[in-house]
Amino acid sequence: MTRKDPIAEAAATSSSVALGGNAERTRSHNRRVVLETVRQHGRLGRSDIAALTRLTAQAVSNIVVELVAEGLLAERGRRRTARGQPPVDFEVNADGGMTAGMEIGADRITTVLVDIAGGLRAQRTTTLPDASPPAVQALAALELAAARRAPGLPKRLLGCGVVMPGPFGVEGMSSIGDTVLPGWANLDAAALMTEALGCAVTVENDATAAAVGERLYGRGRDRRNFCLVYFGAGLGLGIIIDGQPYRGAYGNAGEIGHVRVVPGGRACPCGGHGCLERYASANALAEMLHDSGREAAYEDVARLADTRDPVVDRWIAEAATLLGPVVALLENLFDPETIVLGGTLPDVVMDGLVAAMQPLPLSVSSRSDRSVTRLQRGATGRLTAALGAAALPLLDTIAPKIDRVAPPEPIARAAGR
Amino acid sequence: MTRKDPIAEAAATSSSVALGGNAERTRSHNRRVVLETVRQHGRLGRSDIAALTRLTAQAVSNIVVELVAEGLLAERGRRRTARGQPPVDFEVNADGGMTAGMEIGADRITTVLVDIAGGLRAQRTTTLPDASPPAVQALAALELAAARRAPGLPKRLLGCGVVMPGPFGVEGMSSIGDTVLPGWANLDAAALMTEALGCAVTVENDATAAAVGERLYGRGRDRRNFCLVYFGAGLGLGIIIDGQPYRGAYGNAGEIGHVRVVPGGRACPCGGHGCLERYASANALAEMLHDSGREAAYEDVARLADTRDPVVDRWIAEAATLLGPVVALLENLFDPETIVLGGTLPDVVMDGLVAAMQPLPLSVSSRSDRSVTRLQRGATGRLTAALGAAALPLLDTIAPKIDRVAPPEPIARAAGR
DNA sequence: GGATTAATTCAATTGAGTTGGTTTAACTCA
DNA sequence: TGAGTTAAACCAACTCAATTGAATTAATCC
Numbered sequence: 102m103t104r105k106d107p108i109a110e111a112a113a114t115s116s117s118v119a120l121g122g123n124a125e126r127t128r129s130h131n132r133r134v135v136l137e138t139v140r141q142h143g144r145l146g147r148s149d150i151a152a153l154t155r156l157t158a159q160a161v162s163n164i165v166v167e168l169v170a171e172g173l174l175a176e177r178g179r180r181r182t183a184r185g186q187p188p189v190d191f192e193v194n195a196d197g198g199m200t201a202g203m204e205i206g207a208d209r210i211t212t213v214l215v216d217i218a219g220g221l222r223a224q225r226t227t228t229l230p231d232a233s234p235p236a237v238q239a240l241a242a243l244e245l246a247a248a249r250r251a252p253g254l255p256k257r258l259l260g261c262g263v264v265m266p267g268p269f270g271v272e273g274m275s276s277i278g279d280t281v282l283p284g285w286a287n288l289d290a291a292a293l294m295t296e297a298l299g300c301a302v303t304v305e306n307d308a309t310a311a312a313v314g315e316r317l318y319g320r321g322r323d324r325r326n327f328c329l330v331y332f333g334a335g336l337g338l339g340i341i342i343d344g345q346p347y348r349g350a351y352g353n354a355g356e357i358g359h360v361r362v363v364p365g366g367r368a369c370p371c372g373g374h375g376c377l378e379r380y381a382s383a384n385a386l387a388e389m390l391h392d393s394g395r396e397a398a399y400e401d402v403a404r405l406a407d408t409r410d411p412v413v414d415r416w417i418a419e420a421a422t423l424l425g426p427v428v429a430l431l432e433n434l435f436d437p438e439t440i441v442l443g444g445t446l447p448d449v450v451m452d453g454l455v456a457a458m459q460p461l462p463l464s465v466s467s468r469s470d471r472s473v474t475r476l477q478r479g480a481t482g483r484l485t486a487a488l489g490a491a492a493l494p495l496l497d498t499i500a501p502k503i504d505r506v507a508p509p510e511p512i513a514r515a516a517g518r
Numbered sequence: 519m520t521r522k523d524p525i526a527e528a529a530a531t532s533s534s535v536a537l538g539g540n541a542e543r544t545r546s547h548n549r550r551v552v553l554e555t556v557r558q559h560g561r562l563g564r565s566d567i568a569a570l571t572r573l574t575a576q577a578v579s580n581i582v583v584e585l586v587a588e589g590l591l592a593e594r595g596r597r598r599t600a601r602g603q604p605p606v607d608f609e610v611n612a613d614g615g616m617t618a619g620m621e622i623g624a625d626r627i628t629t630v631l632v633d634i635a636g637g638l639r640a641q642r643t644t645t646l647p648d649a650s651p652p653a654v655q656a657l658a659a660l661e662l663a664a665a666r667r668a669p670g671l672p673k674r675l676l677g678c679g680v681v682m683p684g685p686f687g688v689e690g691m692s693s694i695g696d697t698v699l700p701g702w703a704n705l706d707a708a709a710l711m712t713e714a715l716g717c718a719v720t721v722e723n724d725a726t727a728a729a730v731g732e733r734l735y736g737r738g739r740d741r742r743n744f745c746l747v748y749f750g751a752g753l754g755l756g757i758i759i760d761g762q763p764y765r766g767a768y769g770n771a772g773e774i775g776h777v778r779v780v781p782g783g784r785a786c787p788c789g790g791h792g793c794l795e796r797y798a799s800a801n802a803l804a805e806m807l808h809d810s811g812r813e814a815a816y817e818d819v820a821r822l823a824d825t826r827d828p829v830v831d832r833w834i835a836e837a838a839t840l841l842g843p844v845v846a847l848l849e850n851l852f853d854p855e856t857i858v859l860g861g862t863l864p865d866v867v868m869d870g871l872v873a874a875m876q877p878l879p880l881s882v883s884s885r886s887d888r889s890v891t892r893l894q895r896g897a898t899g900r901l902t903a904a905l906g907a908a909a910l911p912l913l914d915t916i917a918p919k920i921d922r923v924a925p926p927e928p929i930a931r932a933a934g935r
Numbered sequence: 936g937g938a939t940t941a942a943t944t945c946a947a948t949t950g951a952g953t954t955g956g957t958t959t960a961a962c963t964c965a
Numbered sequence: 966t967g968a969g970t971t972a973a974a975c976c977a978a979c980t981c982a983a984t985t986g987a988a989t990t991a992a993t994c995c
Contacts, residue, residue: 121573156538185941349853353882436766602972
C-alpha cells in the first residue's frame with residue numbers, strides 16, 4: 102500500500118495546479134474584471150458595468166466605491182439618456198498611478214512613464230556607454246529617477262517593465278549568438294533590476310512586450326487573439342492568446358526569426374542559413390543600407406524611405422516577398438484576429454511593407470466577411486517596446502486571469518515511506 | 519455629451535467579456551479544481567487535495583462529500599503513513615458517469631463510451647452507407663443506443679463529442695475541397711447531432727479532439743502545453759495551451775496541412791501546390807500504396823509496415839524529411855512541452871516516422887536538460903479521434919477554466935441618443 | 936406638476952470559505 | 966499493553982462578499 106507522497110511528487114514534476122477560490126479572491130477577481138471592463142470601453146456607468154460583467158448593480162457599486170477611493174477610477178459626470186435617472190460615468194483615472202517601461206539596448210536606454218489610462222507622461226533616451234550589469238543598474242536607476250522628476254506625474258509607481266535582449270534563464274537557441282548583452286548571460290535580470298530600481302520589475306523580450314503594449318494601448322485594445330511581428334535587431338513574434346501574452350512552456354514561444362526561408366541563403370549567427378531575420382529585420386535593412394554607403398540611423402531610414410530610396414524599396418520588396426508566406430503560416434496556425442507589425446522601423450517603412458505584401462497569400466484568414474484587416478501596422482510607433490514594457494505590470498493589475506500556481510513546498514511534511 | 523450605448527456597442531463588436539464571480543461560481547470552480555487535481559494525481563487524500571489546491575481542509579472536505587454523493591469521486595480506503603491518522607484516499611469514480619465519442623467519417627462511424635476515470639467501456643464501428651444528414655442522424659442514434667447496451671456501464675451519460683470532417687459554420691480555406699461531408703456544408707452539425715442523440719453534443723475537428731484525448735488520457739496527462747500532429751485524410755494540428763484546446767479567434771487554428779513544403783510540388787485540392795498533407799498524411803500513404811498496386815486498408819498498412827515494405831519505408835522517409843522542419847517550426851512558435859503524433863496510422867508507422875525524423879533540427883526545444891522527449895507517438899492508438907471526442911464533454915465538466923462570455927443582449931434597453 | 940423610467944443605494948439574506956477547537960485513528964516507545 | 970504523539974477529519978462559530986428586494990433619487994415625458 103505504500104506510495105510516494107503526492108505533494109512531493111507534484112513539486113517534483115513542477116506541474117502547476119489550479120487554485121481554489123474564496124471570497125477574497127472573488128473580490129480581487131471582480132475588481133480586476135471591473136477595471137478591465139472600464140478600461141476596454143473607456144467610459145461606463147455602474148449599470149453598464151453590471152450588465153457587461155453579469156454582476157449585480159449592488160456588487161458593482163461597492164467595487165466602484167472602492168476603486169474610486171483608491172484613485173483607480175474617476176467619476177466623470179452624468180451621461181444624457183432618454184429616460185430615467187442618467188448614469189454616472191466612470192473612467193480609468195489617469196492620475197491614479199503609472200508604470201515605467203525601459204528598453205535596454207546594447208547602446209541606449211529608453212525610459213517611458215505611462216499612466217494607468219494609457220497616457221504617455223514622460224519619456225527619455227540616453228546612451229549606454231557600458232552594458233555590464235552594474236553600469237546598467239546604475240544608469241537605469243538614474244534614468245528612472247530623472248523621468249520621475251517630470252512635472253504633474255501621478256504619485257504611485259505601480260511597477261516597472263524592462264525589455265532587454267534575452268532570453269534569461271532559459272537555454273534557448275536564440276541565446277546562442279549575439280543577442281544577449283555581454284555579461285548578462287545566466288544572471289537573474291529581473292532580480293538585478295528590481296534591486297536597482299526599487300520597485301517590482303518584470304523582464305520580457307521585445308516582441309512580447311510590444312504585443313502587450315498593442316493589447317493595452319494600441320491595435321489590440323479590443324482584440325483577444327493576435328500576433329505581433331516585431332522588427333528589431335532580429336525578428337520576433339509576440340503572441341496574445343485570450344488577452345494574455347503566450348510565452349510557451351519554457352518562455353521561448355514566438356521564435357520566428359530563424360525560420361529558413363531561403364535555402365542556402367545568408368549565414369546566420371544561429372548556425373543556420375537563410376533565416377528569415379537575415380532578410381526581414383531592422384538589422385538586415387541597416388546592413389543593406391551600409392553596403393550601399395548610406396547612413397542607417399532611425400532618422401536616416403525614415404528620410405530615405407520618405408524619398409523612396411531604391412535601396413529601402415528593394416529591402417521592402419525582398420522582405421515582403423519572404424514575409425507574405427510567413428504571415429499566412431501564422432494565420433493558419435494561430436488563426437488570430439489580426440496580425441500587427443511593430444518595432445524599431447519608421448512608420449513609412451512599415452506601411453510600405455504592409456502594402457508590398459498585398460495581396461496576402463491564401464490562408465484560413467482569407468474570409469470575405471472580415472471586420473478587421475488581416476495585416477496592419479502597430480499604433481504605438483517607435484516606442485512600441487518601451488511602451489509594451491510599461492504595459493507589463495499593468496496587465497497583472499488589470500487583466501483578470503485564472504489563478505494558477507506552482508505546487509506547494511513539500512517541506513515539513515513527513516513523506517510516506 | 520451624447521454617446522452610443524456601451525452595451526449595444528459591446529454586443530456589436532462581439533468581444534467577449536470577463537465574468538464576475540460570486541459564491542456559487544466559486545464553489546463550481548473549486549469543485550472543478552478538486553476533480554481535476556484528483557484526476558491528475560490518480561489517488562489523493564483530503565489533506566493532499568487541500569495542500570495542492572490551497573483550499574482549507576474543511577472546504578475540501580465539504581466538496582468531497584458532495585462529489586462522493588454525486589458519484590463522481592469514490593473512497594478507496596486508508597493509505598499507510600508514518601504517523602498520525604492515515605488519510606482516506608479518493609479517486610475518480612469510474613462508475614460515476616461516462617461520455618460518448620463518435621468519429622463520423624465519409625464511410626464509417628466509430629463509437630466509444632469512456633468513463634470519467636478514462637476507461638474505455640464500449641466500442642463499435644459500423645459502415646456508413648449514406649453520409650447525408652438524416653442518414654447520419656439515424657445511424658448515429660442507433661449506434662449510440664447499441665453501444666449503451668453493453669453490460670455494466672455507468673448509468674449517467676454526461677455528454678457526447680463528435681468528430682467529423684469540418685469545418686462548420688466557418689468559411690475557411692479548408693472548407694474548400696473535399697473535406698466536408700456531402701450535404702453538411704453550412705449546417706449546424708452540433709444542433710443536428712444534439713437533436714439526433716438526445717444529449718449535449720460538442721462537435722470538433724479530428725486533430726483538436728485527438729489532442730484533448732491525449733490531454734486527458736494519454737501523453738498530455740501532466741502536460742499543459744503541447745501540440746498534436748494528426749494524420750488523417752489530411753494533416754491537422756491540435757493545440758493545447760494552458761490545458762485547454764486552442765482553436766483560434768475563428769476556430770480555424772492548427773491548419774497545418776497546407777503549408778507549402780515542396781515548391782512546385784503535387785497539386786492540392788486547396789488550389790496550391792506542394793502542400794504538406796499531400797505528402798504527410800494517411801491519404802498520401804494510401805495513394806502511394808495504391809500506385810504500387812498494394813492494398814491500403816488499416817490492417818494492410820500495419821502488415822506492410824511490419825514487414826518493412828519498401829513503399830511504406832519510402833513514404834516514411836519522405837514524410838519524415840518534410841515533417842522534421844515543420845516540427846522545429848512548431849517548437850519555435852509554440853514552445854510546447856512536447857509534440858505528439860496521432861491519427862489513423864498504425865503504431866508501427868508512427869514509430870517509424872518518429873525514428874526517421876531523428877535527429878530533429880535545431881530549435882528552441884533543443885535543450886540538453888529536457889525531461890520530456892521532443893517528439894513522441896500518442897498513447898491512444900487508432901481510436902485517438904473517437905477517444906478525443908469522448909474527452910470533449912469531460913473537459914467542460916472537469917477542467918477549471920476562466921469564465922468568459924459573449925456580451926449581453928442589448929434588447930429591451932433604450933439606447934441613448 | 937404628476938407620471939414614468941432607470942440608476943443607485945439601503946438593509947437583510949445567503950452561499951461558501953475560514954478559523955479555532957475537538958475528535959479520531961493510526962503509530963511510537965516505554 | 967497503554968500512554969503519548971501525530972496527522973486527518975469534523976464541528977461550530979465567524980466572516981467575506983455577492984444577491985435579493987425594497988426604497989430613494991434624478992432625470993424625461995406628457
